[in-house]
Every structure is written in structure tokens, then in C-alpha cells.
């Protein structure tokens with residue numbers, strides 16, 4: 001299967017924070033790959049902006065080094081790299097000062113009719129300032145787009161403040177809030193599987209689905225990011241955004257159309273239908289030290305920190321479709337494997353005619369985000385051969401690497417898809433302001449309840465599946481977490 005590439009219109013993309021980690025690792029390599037496959041037109045311009053004083057040539061050298069480091073060698077063709085570097089420019093701009101803005105605007109206004117987008121790949125405290133400066137200096141236009149990424153606030157109040165401030169200078173239709181999980185091929189495939197096939201949707205409810213598990217597990221700790229992470233924790237850093245988005249796509253009603261607001265309206269309804277969390281539906285953890293290697297408290301440099309590096313939740317959605325189905329969410333650091341998946345576990349047949357039915361097995365749809373993006377459907381079949389009716393579990397596997405053959409090695413990164421959607425003006429895979437606020441409105445009370453309870457996160461061993469109590473959360477309803485496998 002060969003994927004179709006539809007070129008986008010010429011555009012000017014300004015990357016604020018172009019000398020930073022995200023730009024070097026993700027944004028610039030993603031743009032290069034889109035040029036290499038013919039989606040980004042050679043009339044596009046990528047304008048880096050940051051405070052560092054750099055000539056255009058110096059910036060191009062930095063970009064060239066990023067491509068060397070972060071693009072697969074087989075895609076690095078010297079003539080394509082040259083073409084890409086030819087589209088790259090740089091302006092020294094201080095977001096908090098006056099320096100550089102007129103140069104940037106002059107450059108942009110050379111091409112007033114070209115699609116214009118600003119990617120704010122900078123610390124979040126600069127979002128509002130840059131947005132307002134863009135408007136004041138005349139760099140922004142009524143059609144331009146602005147791209148921001150988590151953290152989108154720290155709680156409901158700060159998220160509301162950010163949204164209100166952005167809305168003074170940009171319409172909602174111009175604001176692209178990235179959650180890169182939504183750019184993942186498998187996550188979009190979840191929508192395709194649900195809404196483009198007649199098979200699953202009639203079964204997609206509490207009558208047939210026993211429970212759902214959403215796991216985003218990391219094997220690394222917080223080393224290096226300790227002080228940032230400690231102000232946030234797993235709930236703010238992962239649940240409020242990534243896991244919430246995966247929950248929404250799994251649980252939402254079919255939208256009437258595949259258009260941005262129809263999809264986002266349905267996602268919002270899921271968040272609003274979530275039951276308030278009880279503290280007994282949550283388990284918090286902190287990884288402990290392992291031999292010479294420090295634990296969470298060492299990594300954040302605060303022996304009294306109560307910030308969670310792991311969280312597991314039992315979530316219920318109060319609507320007709322999901323009443324009675326538990327959704328289990330878990331995410332954490334220093335776990336046994338780096339793996340992200342959604343597991344939709346179906347009920348057993350109502351009447352068992354075969355003797356050896358394993359309560360923990362049966363039909364399940366596993367949507368793997370990483371590693372090896374793909375979808376597996378677990379079936380029970382007869383074990384081959386004579387000797388009686390023995391049953392076996394087999395996966396119907398749709399690993400994209402197999403399904404797409406050669407192409408899979410070049411499967412687009414989430415950022416590639418999302419940046420091209422910004423250029424196309426398609427907001428379907430971006431979060432709307434009210435979604436972000438609704439997610440904070442749900443997570444804030446539980447964070448406050450943890451603080452009020454005075455309880456500490458439970459310690460867990462690095463390389464484990466989290467605190468033992470997370471198993472009690474599922475066992476209470478006769479369920480068991482899937483093994484964490486990389």
C-alpha cells in the first residue's frame with residue numbers, strides 16, 4: 001500500500017524558539033520529511049526566530065546538523081537537504097523586547113497572500129506575550145494561524161486566562177493547540193476503525209465492552225527535567241492532555257460529519273460526562289531509588305515532594321453508552337517498558353459451552369501507539385490438531401509496518417501530519433479551548449483532594465508496573481492490568 005501525498009499550498013512558517021530542543025528534534029526534521037516526499041512545496045519558507053544572534057548561514061548550519069541527527073539516513077539526500085536549507089531563514093527576535101519584530105514583519109509582508117503560521121515552540125509563559133506582539137506589530141493577519149503546545153495552563157484558572165488572552169488577538173479558528181498523540185497514525189486509525197467499519201460500532205458500548213485500559217508507560221525517569229516535572233506531576237503532564245484525548249476518541253459518539261467542530265463537540269461531551277473522581281478511584285506513586293541510582297525524590301532534589309510520577313485512575317462515564325463500563329487510565333515513569341496502548345476488552349459470550357474459559361482472556365482490541373504502531377484484535381479459536389476442543393488465543397494483527405511494507409519505514413511522525421494540517425487549516429486533530437478547560441475542570445478537584453488528604457504517593461520499584469495498589473483498583477471489579485511489554 002502506498003500513501004498518497006497531496007501537496008499543500010505555499011506557506012510561511014515562523015518558528016519561535018527555532019534554536020530549541022523541540023524545533024531541532026521534531027519540527028525541522030518533520031518539515032524536511034514533508035519536503036522530501038513532495039508535500040511541502042519549494043515555495044514555502046521556514047523562518048526561525050529566537051533571541052540568539054545568528055546569521056542566516058549559521059542558522060542553516062544548525063538546521064543541517066539537526067537533520068543529520070534526527071532524519072533517517074535513507075531520507076537524507078544531499079539535493080533535498082540543499083533545497084530545504086534554501087527555504088530556511090532566521091531573524092533574531094526577543095519575544096519580551098522590541099528587537100527584531102520589524103525585520104520579521106517586513107519579511108512576512110513580502111508575501112502578504114501566502115498562508116502564514118506561527119509555531120510558538122517556546123516556554124509557555126511567552127505564549128501570551130508573543131501572541132499580543134504579533135498583533136501589535138502587524139505580523140499577524142486575520143487568516144494567519146498560531147500553534148501552541150502543552151502545557152496549556154497549569155489548572156483551570158490559568159487555562160482560562162491563557163484562552164482569554166489569546167482570544168483578544170486571535171479567533172478560535174486560528175488557534176492550533178497541539179497534542180501530538182492526536183497526530184499518531186494509530187490514533188487516527190481508531191476513528192477509522194470505529195466509524196468507517198460497520199463491525200465494531202454496534203458492539204462499542206457497555207453491553208459488549210467489559211472495560212477499557214489506557215496506558216502510557218515510560219521507562220525513563222525525570223532526570224534532567226526534575227524541577228519542571230515536580231511542579232506538574234503525571235496528572236497534569238500526561239492525564240489532563242494525552243490520556244484524556246485518547247479516552248475521548250475511544251468513548252465519543254460518532255460525529256455527524258468528519259469536520260473539526262463536529263469531532264471536537266463529541267470529545268467535549270465525553271469530558272463533560274465524566275463522573276467526578278473519588279480519591280478511592282486513584283492511585284499515586286513515586287519511583288524509589290534502585291541501588292546507586294536515585295529515586296524520584298533524589299531526581300527532583302526535594303525529599304518532601306508529594307508530586308506523583310505515576311498515576312492510575314478508574315474512570316466512569318455517565319451516559320447511555322458507557323454506564324457500567326470502567327475505563328482504567330495509567331501513566332508513569334521508570335516503568336517496566338516504554339509502551340502506549342488502548343485496550344478495549346470485550347465481555348465473554350453470555351453462555352460458555354467450552355470448559356476452559358480463561359476469565360482474563362477473550363476478545364480484545366489493542367490499539368498500540370508505541371512501540372510498533374498497529375492494531376491487534378485478540379480472538380479465541382480452536383487449537384489446531386486432533387485430541388479434543390482445546391482453545392487458544394490468537395491475534396489478528398494489523399501492524400502497520402507489515403501492512404504498509406516499505407512505506408511503513410517512512411510512516412509520518414505525528415508532527416509532520418499536524419504541521420501540514422496547520423497549513424491546510426484543518427483543526428480536527430487539535431484541541432479546542434473549551435476542551436482544554438473542561439479537562440482541567442475534571443482534573444483540578446482530584447489534585448486538590450490529594451493535597452488536602454495529606455497522603456503521600458506510594459513508592460514503587462523502578463522497572464515495575466507501578467504500585468501494587470494499582471492492581472487493587474482493577475481487581476476490585478474483577479479486571480487485571482495488561483502486562484507492560486515493550
Ligand code: NAP
Nearest residue numbers: 017018019020021022050051052094095096121122123124
Ligand atoms: P527549549 O529547548 O528551552 O527552547 C526554547 C526556545 O525558546 C529556544 O530556541 C530559545 O532560544 C527560545 N526563547 C527563549 N526565550 C525567548 C525570547 N524571549 N524570545 C524569543 N525566543 C526565546 O525548549 P523546548 O524543549 O524546545 O520546548 C519548547 C516548548 O515546547 C515548551 O513550551 C515545551 O513545554 C514544549 N514541548 C517541548 C517538548 C520537547 O520534546 N522538547 C515536547 C512537548 C512540548 P534563545 O535562547 O536563542 O532565545
